Amino acid sequence: MASKLTRSNGAGWAFALPGFILLFLFIILPFFFAFWFSLTNQRLISPNPTEFVGLSNYENLLGVSILTLEPERDEAGQVVRDADGAISYPRVRTITRNPDFPQYKGMREWFRWQSGENARVVVAKDVVFMKALTNTMLFVLIIVPLQGGGALGLALLINQKLRGINAFRAIYFTPVVISIVVISLLWRFIYDGDDGLLNNVLAALTFGAFEPVDWLGNTDTALGSIIVMSAWQAMGFHMVIWLSGLQTIPATLYEVAAIEGSSSWQTFRYVTWPGLRNTAVLVLIVITMQAFALFAQIDVMTNGGPLDSTQTLVFQAVERGYGKQDISGGSTISVILFFIVLLISLVQRYLTREKR
Amino acid sequence: MKLTKILVASFCASTLMSGAALAQTDLTMWYHGAGNDVESKIINQIVDDFNTSQSDWKVNIESFPQTSYNDSVVAAALAGNLPDIIDVDGPIMPNWAWSGYMQPLQIDESKIENFLPGTKGVWDGKLYSIGLWDAAVALYARTSTLEELGLRTPTLDKPWTKDEFMDALKKAKASGNYKYALDLGMNDQGEWYPYAYSPFLQSFGGDIVDRSTYKTAEGALNGDAGLAFGEWWQSLFTEGYAPGTSESPADQQTGFIDGSFAFQWNGNWRAVATMAEVDDVVFLPAPDMGNGPMIGAGSWQFGVAKTSEHPDGASAFIEFALQDKYLAAFSDGIGLIPSTASAAQMTENYKDGGPLAVFYDLSNAQAKVRPVTPGYVVQSKVFTKAMADLANGADVADTLDAAVDEINADIEKNSGYGH
Numbered sequence: 001m002a003s004k005l006t007r008s009n010g011a012g013w014a015f016a017l018p019g020f021i022l023l024f025l026f027i028i029l030p031f032f033f034a035f036w037f038s039l040t041n042q043r044l045i046s047p048n049p050t051e052f053v054g055l056s057n058y059e060n061l062l063g064v065s066i067l068t069l070e071p072e073r074d075e076a077g078q079v080v081r082d083a084d085g086a087i088s089y090p091r092v093r094t095i096t097r098n099p100d101f102p103q104y105k106g107m108r109e110w111f112r113w114q115s116g117e118n119a120r121v122v123v124a125k126d127v128v129f130m131k132a133l134t135n136t137m138l139f140v141l142i143i144v145p146l147q148g149g150g151a152l153g154l155a156l157l158i159n160q161k162l163r164g165i166n167a168f169r170a171i172y173f174t175p176v177v178i179s180i181v182v183i184s185l186l187w188r189f190i191y192d193g194d195d196g197l198l199n200n201v202l203a204a205l206t207f208g209a210f211e212p213v214d215w216l217g218n219t220d221t222a223l224g225s226i227i228v229m230s231a232w233q234a235m236g237f238h239m240v241i242w243l244s245g246l247q248t249i250p251a252t253l254y255e256v257a258a259i260e261g262s263s264s265w266q267t268f269r270y271v272t273w274p275g276l277r278n279t280a281v282l283v284l285i286v287i288t289m290q291a292f293a294l295f296a297q298i299d300v301m302t303n304g305g306p307l308d309s310t311q312t313l314v315f316q317a318v319e320r321g322y323g324k325q326d327i328s329g330g331s332t333i334s335v336i337l338f339f340i341v342l343l344i345s346l347v348q349r350y351l352t353r354e355k356r
Numbered sequence: 357m358k359l360t361k362i363l364v365a366s367f368c369a370s371t372l373m374s375g376a377a378l379a380q381t382d383l384t385m386w387y388h389g390a391g392n393d394v395e396s397k398i399i400n401q402i403v404d405d406f407n408t409s410q411s412d413w414k415v416n417i418e419s420f421p422q423t424s425y426n427d428s429v430v431a432a433a434l435a436g437n438l439p440d441i442i443d444v445d446g447p448i449m450p451n452w453a454w455s456g457y458m459q460p461l462q463i464d465e466s467k468i469e470n471f472l473p474g475t476k477g478v479w480d481g482k483l484y485s486i487g488l489w490d491a492a493v494a495l496y497a498r499t500s501t502l503e504e505l506g507l508r509t510p511t512l513d514k515p516w517t518k519d520e521f522m523d524a525l526k527k528a529k530a531s532g533n534y535k536y537a538l539d540l541g542m543n544d545q546g547e548w549y550p551y552a553y554s555p556f557l558q559s560f561g562g563d564i565v566d567r568s569t570y571k572t573a574e575g576a577l578n579g580d581a582g583l584a585f586g587e588w589w590q591s592l593f594t595e596g597y598a599p600g601t602s603e604s605p606a607d608q609q610t611g612f613i614d615g616s617f618a619f620q621w622n623g624n625w626r627a628v629a630t631m632a633e634v635d636d637v638v639f640l641p642a643p644d645m646g647n648g649p650m651i652g653a654g655s656w657q658f659g660v661a662k663t664s665e666h667p668d669g670a671s672a673f674i675e676f677a678l679q680d681k682y683l684a685a686f687s688d689g690i691g692l693i694p695s696t697a698s699a700a701q702m703t704e705n706y707k708d709g710g711p712l713a714v715f716y717d718l719s720n721a722q723a724k725v726r727p728v729t730p731g732y733v734v735q736s737k738v739f740t741k742a743m744a745d746l747a748n749g750a751d752v753a754d755t756l757d758a759a760v761d762e763i764n765a766d767i768e769k770n771s772g773y774g775h
Contacts, residue, residue, distance in 0.1 A: 043768055045430060045455040048771055060765075093757050106761045108754065127758070192604050217602025219748070303545050304741075305601055306748040322427070323765070324734045325451075 031338070035216075036094060037331035044325035057332040063125035065104070067095060068118050073094045076111040079117060089119050096123065119165045129333070132304075132311035139312065140225060140291040147231040147238060148283050154235060155242035169243075180233065183285050184300035186228045191215035191301075216302055219309040226297050226310055234290065238283050245279030246272070380407070380414035384439035386429065388656060390419035393591050394689040398682070406676045409663030413669040415601045433457045437660035440670045444485055445540035445547065447726040447736065449477040454730035454774050460484055462671035469680065474653025474723045475695040480774075481744045485657035486674060488683050492719040493552055493640035493651045494743040496598070496620040496630060497611055502638070505531060505618075512717055518588075525597045528618035535601050535616040538592065542747060543603040549740040550726055552621060552651040553589075558724055559645035560585035564739050565763060570775040571730045573763040575584050577739075577755040586647070586752035593747045600747045628691040631711055639714050642722060653690070653723030693719050699729035730773040734766045 038057055042050050069089040072080040074257050080088045096104045107123040110130050113122075124130045147152060175183060190197045192215030202210040215225040249272060256269045295314040304311040304319070313333055321330025357507045385403070389395035396419060403415045419441070420428050426448065432438050433455070444452060467487055468476060477485030502509055505527040516524065518703040528537035542546060554564055561581030565573045576582065579669040590596045599607070612620040613633045620629075632639055642649040658677065660670040683699035686692055688708060693715050694700045705712035726732060744760040747750060767773060 005450070009756075045433060045451075045457070046770065047454065047456050057628070091753070093753055097757065106765065108758050110762070180534050193602055194607065196605065214602050217600060217748075302373055303744075305545075307745055307750055319737075324764070326734075339392075 011337050022303045026170055034331040034334045036184070037328050038335045040328055042327045042331070044322065044327050046325070053328075057328050058336075059128050059307055061129050061329075061332055061336070063107070064130070065107070065111070065123055067123055068115075068123045069091065069121055071117050071119075087117065087119075092121055092123065094252065122236070128304075128308055129316060131308040132313050132316045135223060135308075135310060136292060136312045137293065138223065139230075139294055140288055142227050143231050143291050144284065144287050146227070147235055147287050148280075150231060151235045151238035151248055151283070152276075153237040155246055155267075158239070175233045176236040180296045181300055182227075183233055184297050187225075188216070189299050191225050191229075193217055204221075208341075216249075217306055219307050222302055222306060222309045226294075226301065230297055234287075238287065240277060241283055241286075242276070245276045246341060249275035281348075284352070285348055288344060288348065289341055361753075365589045376433055379411055380687045381666055381669060383411060383413050383664075383666055383673065385415050385417045385439060385441035385673070386425075386439045387417055387419045387443050387475070388422045388445075390421045394565045395686075398685050398689050402682050406673050409676065410442040412673075413666070413672060415673050426697050429457075430457060433740040436663065438663050440661060440664035440666060441673060442661055443656050444477070444657055444659050446474070446477055446485070446487065446657055447547075447550075447728075447732050448729055449657065449659065450479040451730040451733045452659075453479045457662055458484050458659045459664070459667055461486065461660060461679075462668060463675050467675060470697065470771055471511065472653075472723070474719060474724070474725055475653070477654075477657050477659065479728065484546070485659035486678065487655055487657035487695055488677060489547055489655060489686050490653055490719050490723065491655040492624045492653070492693055492715045493555075494624065494627075494641065494715065494718060494722065495622060495643075496622050497638050497640055499504070499617070499636040499638055501528070503620050504533075509638070510643070512641050512714075512721055515641045515649040516643040517644060524619070525592075525595075529595075529767060531618075533615075534618045535611070537597040537618050538619040539603075539608060539611050539617040539622075540592070540598050540622075541608055541622065542599060542601045542744070543605050543608050545601065545740055545744060547736060549743050550736045551654075552623075553725060553743055554739060555642065555650035555652050555722075555724055556645060557585045557590070559584065559642070559647050559650045563727070564735050565727050565729065565731070565767075567727060568726070568733070571767060571772055575736070577584060577742075578753065578760045582756055583753060586746055588748045589646075589743065590749070590752060594749070596771055601643065602746050604701060609685045623710060624693060625691050627712050627715070639712070639718075641714075641718055644725045649722050650724050651718060651722050652726065653719060655726045727749070730774065731763070735763050738762045738766075 005196045038050060040050050041053050041057075071087045071089055074080055076251045082088050089144070095101050096107050098104075107125055110124040110127050111120040112119050128205045154172050158165055158172065181198065193199070193212060195215075196212075196215070196216065198323045199210070199212040203212070213221060215221050227281060253271050253275070254267065257271050258342060262270070293314050295318065298310055298312055298315045301317075302310045304315055314337070317330040317337070319330075319335040320326045387399055389399065389560060399419075407414050414452050420553070426445070429442060429444075429452070433452075436741075437458060442458070443768070444458070449458070461484065463483065463486065465483070471486070472490045474490045475487035476483060477487070489513065499505075499509075505524065506656065507524050508516075508549040510520070528534055541552065550564065557563065557577075562579060562585055564574040566576040593600050600699075607616070611617045613630060614623070624639075627639065642651050642688070658674045660667050660674070664670050680694075680696060680699035680702060683694040684694060684702035687699070687703040688695040691712070693712075694703055698717075700706040700713075700716050701708070704710060706716045707713065727735060729735075738759045742755050745755050
């Protein structure tokens with residue numbers, strides 16, 4: 001096979017060449033550029049020469065340490081408490097902005113927890129990046145089952161021989177064809193806090209008992225709102241992939257199952273699902289990789305806010321590289337993202353391998 | 357061989373002939389106003405007038421939509437494809453000049469001595485850009501609102517103090533007639549934030565960056581004045597006076613006109629449309645937070661690209677465009693403030709007694725340019741994020757500290773931006 005591919009297949013290689021050149025120019029070469037830029041202080045536009053800075057971009061993004069704050073005590077040595085009885089601690093800025101502690105310079109509180117009377121504070125050099133990282137992970141974790149499962153449900157629904165089933169297929173597929181920017185703008189109206197469609201519908205369903213929620217303006221609901229909307233948008237695409245998988249399962253298997261008297265759940269569990277195995281691996285990996293690239297929805301709907309609750313890695317890479325003209329910072333995020341996605345893909349490949 | 361010679365000769369001849377027929381040298385120009393018919397018509401008129409007024413230069417204009425204009429220029433600069441004449445947003449100019457994409461204008465100082473201070477783009481002691489107009493911000497209100505709430509009408513000489521301003525908001529809220537006492541335009545998280553809100557910070561005595569050195573923001577943004585400003589800013593949202601970052605753009609556009617807001621902090625470019633809908637609208641000067649009332653200055657301006665082979669022609673065009681009649685035409689067309697007092701007298705809205713004359717006075721008296729440094733491009737984004745975070749309830753000191761750290765790290769990374 002290999003020998004045939006390399007030796008007597010000149011025409012094939014010639015046909016593939018334009019594609020390879022484009023891939024090399026626009027995917028492979030930029031990746032090596034990004035890797036190199038992440039080790040320099042490259043700017044978008046600047047008269048200063050580019051300098052090699054080693055791993056300092058990575059240190060500035062990933063630097064984390066833990067502070068222990070002791071409670072403030074009054075003269076008698078008693079712990080000072082505020083009106084609610086909560087222990088009062090010195091402010092973190094008294095340490096991070098103190099010349100006596102140069103190792104904490106430029107760090108900021110990420111989160112804290114209580115340990116006895118003391119408070120443990122995790123400070124990070126780049127809290128926004130850390131939040132972007134955790135938000136992106138959370139987004140991926142939730143959207144993979146949501147989008148994949150939803151798409152499978154839709155595929156099962158439309159994999160029937162009914163009159164007009166093509167109309168439903170077309171309807172479910174429409175969001176995939178519409179530009180994500182347009183969809184994001186529309187969902188901004190749907191999620192509007194005052195008189196958005198969603199609030200109105202919920203108010204009507206509950207006869208006015210529902211209190212309007214500012215879906216995108218609230219730190220608790222913003223990321224969830226974007227997850228739901230993103231899952232809905234790309235569901236049609238994965239539905240088609242599931243559908244193609246469903247249609248490769250031989251009808252004879254279903255006939256046998258019917259003759260054996262299996263219930264519809266048993267049919268799904270022992271006939272449909274094993275037949276979808278390879279499709280499932282594909283859908284899983286594609287959704288994961290697409291989810292890591294979350295950008296347009298954030299850019300149009302929230303700009304990463306409120307309070308960084310919807311920051312994502314790609315949004316930050318673009319914001320830094322282009323908005324703040326810091327190509328090295330944006331490249332560093334891209335490289336980190338590359339390794340995360342690579343690692344997760346390898347793990348997924350391993351977990352879903354054919355067991356022989 | 358012979359054939360080549362003939363070809364070359366005939367090519368040279370044809371070039372010479374066409375050169376003789378078109379004695380004008382071509383200049384290219386980029387403009388940010390694509391999609392705005394009125395604006396395009398005026399700028400095209402200026403270009404046509406210039407091209408017919410002399411026989412040395414011929415300007416060809418290309419327009420871009422405003423949202424992608426800056427990106428287009430930066431991309432073109434990286435690719436080495438800049439036109440001769442570019443227009444540039446005032447506060448961005450130092451960045452482009454420092455990066456080596458612009459060159460100083462060859463325009464005599466005396467030609468622009470009467471121009472409003474915010475229209476002159478000066479970097480490193482040299483004039484790099486000049487604006488045909490400026491923009492100003494005022495507190496939109498209704499006379500009926502002021503009477504109903506029993507408020508003194510502030511003037512340029514005697515603006516509201518901070519206490520009077522907060523008292524006005526409190527009364528407006530207590531009246532129950534308005535959805536919000538004040539609209540700040542928080543939905544527009546772009547250059548509007550530093551343009552509209554950093555003058556408040558300056559009025560408190562702080563600033564985005566320490567302008568005496570431009571080397572640090574420590575103490576300017578997170579000093580006592582900065583913290584006082586931050587607390588006040590946050591209170592506007594926690595007290596429910598103003599809608600926050602999730603305000604819908606549609607509500608922001610119509611809110612003052614339909615009476616949902618008692619006051620609105622808005623630019624003069626919305627003034628003409630508002631006057632058409634609201635009979636008794638008045639444009640009040642900014643409140644004095646302690647260090648004098650201040651508003652932002654600096655709008656779009658014209659400059660010459662470093663790569664231009666004909667800077668003399670480009671400057672000639674810009675100088676031609678600076679005539680009062682064109683300043684007046686832009687002002688009448690899109691409501692901007694003309695750069696000179698003599699042009700203001702030729703306009704409908706800004707002549708003495710005109711409905712927007714107050715904006716000319718505001719711009720002349722209170723306008724402060726944003727920090728004049730190449731690092732402003734980053735500082736603007738950092739400030740915008742800090743203001744949005746504060747409005748959403750982030751801790752004031754921590755947020756301003758983080759902004760200072762980011763600004764300082766950026767200045768350091770750029771070796772002080774040439775200051």
